[in-house]
Amino acid sequence: MEIIQIVGLGIIATILTLVIKEQKPLFAFLLTVFTGVIIFLFLIGKISSIIQLLEKLADQSNIDMVFLKTILKIIGIAYIAEFGSQIVRDAGHESIASKIELAGKILILYMAIPIITVIIETVIKLLPT
Amino acid sequence: MLQWLSNWLREIILVILLATFVDLILPSNKMQRYVKVVISLFILMTILSPIVSLLKVEWNFDQLNNQFQIDEVSTNEYGSMSEILQDGEQLKNQNEQETARLIQTKMEDMIYKQLEDQMSVAVESVSVVVSFEENNELKLDEIFIILKSQNKQPEQTMDAAEVQPIEQVEPVVIDIHIEASDAVEADAKKEQKEITEEMKQTETEITTFLIGKWDISSDQINVKYKPTMDEI
Numbered sequence: 001m002e003i004i005q006i007v008g009l010g011i012i013a014t015i016l017t018l019v020i021k022e023q024k025p026l027f028a029f030l031l032t033v034f035t036g037v038i039i040f041l042f043l044i045g046k047i048s049s050i051i052q053l054l055e056k057l058a059d060q061s062n063i064d065m066v067f068l069k070t071i072l073k074i075i076g077i078a079y080i081a082e083f084g085s086q087i088v089r090d091a092g093h094e095s096i097a098s099k100i101e102l103a104g105k106i107l108i109l110y111m112a113i114p115i116i117t118v119i120i121e122t123v124i125k126l127l128p129t
Numbered sequence: 130m131l132q133w134l135s136n137w138l139r140e141i142i143l144v145i146l147l148a149t150f151v152d153l154i155l156p157s158n159k160m161q162r163y164v165k166v167v168i169s170l171f172i173l174m175t176i177l178s179p180i181v182s183l184l185k186v187e188w189n190f191d192q193l194n195n196q197f198q199i200d201e202v203s204t205n206e207y208g209s210m211s212e213i214l215q216d217g218e219q220l221k222n223q224n225e226q227e228t229a230r231l232i233q234t235k236m237e238d239m240i241y242k243q244l245e246d247q248m249s250v251a252v253e254s255v256s257v258v259v260s261f262e263e264n265n266e267l268k269l270d271e272i273f274i275i276l277k278s279q280n281k282q283p284e285q286t287m288d289a290a291e292v293q294p295i296e297q298v299e300p301v302v303i304d305i306h307i308e309a310s311d312a313v314e315a316d317a318k319k320e321q322k323e324i325t326e327e328m329k330q331t332e333t334e335i336t337t338f339l340i341g342k343w344d345i346s347s348d349q350i351n352v353k354y355k356p357t358m359d360e361i
Contacts, residue, residue: 050150050154053150054147054150054151057143057146057147057150058143058147060143062136062140063140063143063144063147063175067144067171067174067175068147070167070171071147071148071151071167071168071171074151074164074167074168075151075154075155075164078155078156078160078161078163078164079156081160082156082160101159101160104160105159105160105163108160108163108164108167109163109166109167111167112166112167112170115167115170115171115174116170118174118181119170119173119174119177121184122177122180122181122184125184126180126184
């Protein structure tokens, strides 16, 4: 029944934020950040079991562990960048939010550099010289 | 092979499953496109993995190339022409040798039988030497006949009707000399032992008989006597 707890927490936090926002926008922002972090912490246990499942899957299929690590890193980057950019957007700083997103995208592509190199090398080697 | 294929397929399937999972977990926003690209690269990578592992090994390309060429020669007709011709020549030579050997044994049997049946001489052994000429025609080189020394008197039962037609044979060299005995060696000298006369007569008879039958010249036939005990 964690979903009820989380939804309740979210709704209460939203109401509080709406109340505070008129007087102290800064605190409203902090409240939002904390709510987000707490919901994330709630989910950590679940995320770990999902990651374990993925690891087991990868282990069974003899996939390179590098694959899995990279995929997990990519997921993590995506989540964190999304979290940060949404909070910043809520605070009304659209430009910073988009920069965070940009950073997330670039980091994800950076993760893919080894794979892209390998694929390109393979293709080039396959071509007759 | 099948094992390897199943491993590879399992890998692909599981990577795709993983990718679907990750896709579900992802936050739904602009980030998704990028993550999808990377994950699809992963899938591509897995599909290409056999090729990658092939390319990772430092191949000795010359050696590999030679191997492929050998394989091609043995499996299809696109091999190098010279190699095929070489193989053909080799096979032909083998074939010729086989044929020559077969013909030799057959002729030996036939001559042996003919001599025994029609001339009533005790033949010890017959050996025939044949060879192939340039134009693939068979050439009878020499006939060696070794007779037992206690020769019966030839009975001259030559029957022309019984003579079987045999393939054409070319020039023959006969050099008659008698083995392992000075007396017989003295064929040319004609001065020792009265037995030589008899032997010589038989030899001539055999030679003429063979010339008639096999159409060869007399200098290709060798008739010898097996040395008897007292001669040795």
